[in-house]
Amino acid sequence: MISKSSKIYVAGHRGLVGSAIWNNLKKKGYTNLIGRTHKELDLMNGSEVSRFFDQEKPDFVFLAAAHVGGIIANNNYRADFIYRNLQIQNNVISESFRHNVKKLLFLGSTCIYPKEASQPISEDSLLTGPLEYTNEPYAIAKIAGLKMCESFNIQYGTNFIAVMPTNLYGPNDNFDLEKSHVLPAMIRKIFLSKALMDNNWDTINRDLNVRPVEKVNGESSKDEKVSILGKYGITDKHVKLWGTGKPLREFLWSEEMADACVFIMENVDFSDLIEDKKEIRNCHINIGTGKEISIHDLALLIKETIGYDGEILFDDSKPDGTMRKLTDVTKLNNLGWKHKIEVEEGVQKLYNWYIQNI
Numbered sequence: 258m259i260s261k262s263s264k265i266y267v268a269g270h271r272g273l274v275g276s277a278i279w280n281n282l283k284k285k286g287y288t289n290l291i292g293r294t295h296k297e298l299d300l301m302n303g304s305e306v307s308r309f310f311d312q313e314k315p316d317f318v319f320l321a322a323a324h325v326g327g328i329i330a331n332n333n334y335r336a337d338f339i340y341r342n343l344q345i346q347n348n349v350i351s352e353s354f355r356h357n358v359k360k361l362l363f364l365g366s367t368c369i370y371p372k373e374a375s376q377p378i379s380e381d382s383l384l385t386g387p388l389e390y391t392n393e394p395y396a397i398a399k400i401a402g403l404k405m406c407e408s409f410n411i412q413y414g415t416n417f418i419a420v421m422p423t424n425l426y427g428p429n430d431n432f433d434l435e436k437s438h439v440l441p442a443m444i445r446k447i448f449l450s451k452a453l454m455d456n457n458w459d460t461i462n463r464d465l466n467v468r469p470v471e472k473v474n475g476e477s478s479k480d481e482k483v484s485i486l487g488k489y490g491i492t493d494k495h496v497k498l499w500g501t502g503k504p505l506r507e508f509l510w511s512e513e514m515a516d517a518c519v520f521i522m523e524n525v526d527f528s529d530l531i532e533d534k535k536e537i538r539n540c541h542i543n544i545g546t547g548k549e550i551s552i553h554d555l556a557l558l559i560k561e562t563i564g565y566d567g568e569i570l571f572d573d574s575k576p577d578g579t580m581r582k583l584t585d586v587t588k589l590n591n592l593g594w595k596h597k598i599e600v601e602e603g604v605q606k607l608y609n610w611y612i613q614n615i
């Protein structure tokens with residue numbers, strides 16, 4: 258059983274989900290948390306990870322460190338997404354086994370499911386069909402992580418649980434104009450287009466100082482800024498987003514994701530998830546809201562939240578990815594956890610966070 262003084266390692270504790278898990282644990286009174294930044298500990302490096310576990314001997318591990326990005330990053334940097342994720346998770350899961358970690362939570366993704374899975378997607382859909390092309394290497398790494406947890410549990414009796422979150426968003430999100438996920442990308446693009454339209458250079462400069470785009474920051478010339486933002490579809494009249502706008506996506510606020518992770522760490526064991534003792538499989542847990550919105554409607558929601566009068570265009574030369582990936586959250590709900598924050602509220606919260614952090 259986990260207790261308030263258990264030694265808990267949060268891998269990736271500065272990231273979107275890891276930071277939310279860290280804060281959630283602190284709020285709940287856990288006092289013995291360990292975290293290392295990427296600079297302090299490269300999880301790709303097996304001997305460094307081994308030394309870290311020898312020294313710290315954590316009892317519980319949240320594996321929220323990974324190489325993460327949106328559709329274009331996944332599609333373009335395919336080798337990085339499979340290699341880095343396999344390496345990180347192999348190192349952390351194998352060291353957790355070697356050090357008798359009492360429970361580990363591995364974070365996968367709902368992109369592990371077949372592109373044409375029937376909707377909503379239940380845990381049993383795993384490995385029933387071909388994957389979506391744009392994130393296939395990442396998905397294969399995540400499937401390997403899930404199977405590694407399951408296999409160690411079956412062969413060695415460990416208690417490693419794999420959770421599969423839907424698309425997440427929240428404080429400490431990645432707002433990169435090329436590599437991020439859709440929700441933070443849309444907020445920033447629409448926000449910058451509005452600032453261009455309003456001729457609000459103070460705001461544009463602050464934004465580019467916090468998050469320079471291809472070396473262009475607040476000090477660069479106006480022409481350079483206009484030209485670089487234009488490259489990303491941001492102008493003083495319109496914003497050009499990716500794909501057709503028709504795909505449907507489901508969004509979970511990262512702090513709720515963290516709450517679900519801590520809930521599972523506190524209340525669920527691998528043995529609770531086994532349905533067929535002869536063939537143990539599909540014991541992972543979907544984490545989501547079970548609700549979806551089209552990318553087009555999401556853009557309109559963000560447009561309204563920001564108070565943007567410009568035009569929203571879609572560039573269908575960019576990929577749509579999976580058309581639909583709605584999670585079946587029956588298992589999670591039956592375990593006793595349910596989301597509360599809907600996307601309308603979440604978009605407002607993330608927009609508030611964004612403007613407070615530029």
Ligand SMILES: NC(=O)C1=CN([C@@H]2O[C@H](COP(=O)(O)OP(=O)(O)OC[C@H]3O[C@@H](n4cnc5c(N)ncnc54)[C@H](OP(=O)(O)O)[C@@H]3O)[C@@H](O)[C@H]2O)C=CC1
Binds near residue numbers: 268323364366424438
């Ligand atoms: N965001 C989303 O929409 C979704 C995320 N997930 C999964 O949830 C988990 C958390 O994702 P999220 O919080 O969004 O990702 P982030 O990119 O926000 O955080 C990942 C963290 O891992 C760290 N990290 C990456 N590589 C290394 C390394 N080699 N050594 C040490 N640390 C490293 C990063 O540090 P640094 O930035 O310094 O490299 C960062 O702090 C991941 O497993 C992801 O696949 C699943 C579904 C959706």
Ligand SMILES: C[C@H]1O[C@H](OP(=O)(O)OP(=O)(O)OC[C@H]2O[C@@H](n3cnc4c(=O)[nH]c(N)nc43)[C@H](O)[C@@H]2O)[C@@H](O)[C@@H](O)C1=O
Binds near residue numbers: 325329331391424579
């Ligand atoms: C969580 C999940 O996230 C990834 O999958 P994804 O859901 O397809 O990722 P996404 O958030 O980047 O895009 C969602 C949709 O939105 C559209 N879209 C419009 N305009 C922008 C835009 O400006 N940026 C982005 N990124 N997408 C845009 C985009 O074309 C697509 O149709 C996985 O690779 C993998 O990382 C994973 O696990």
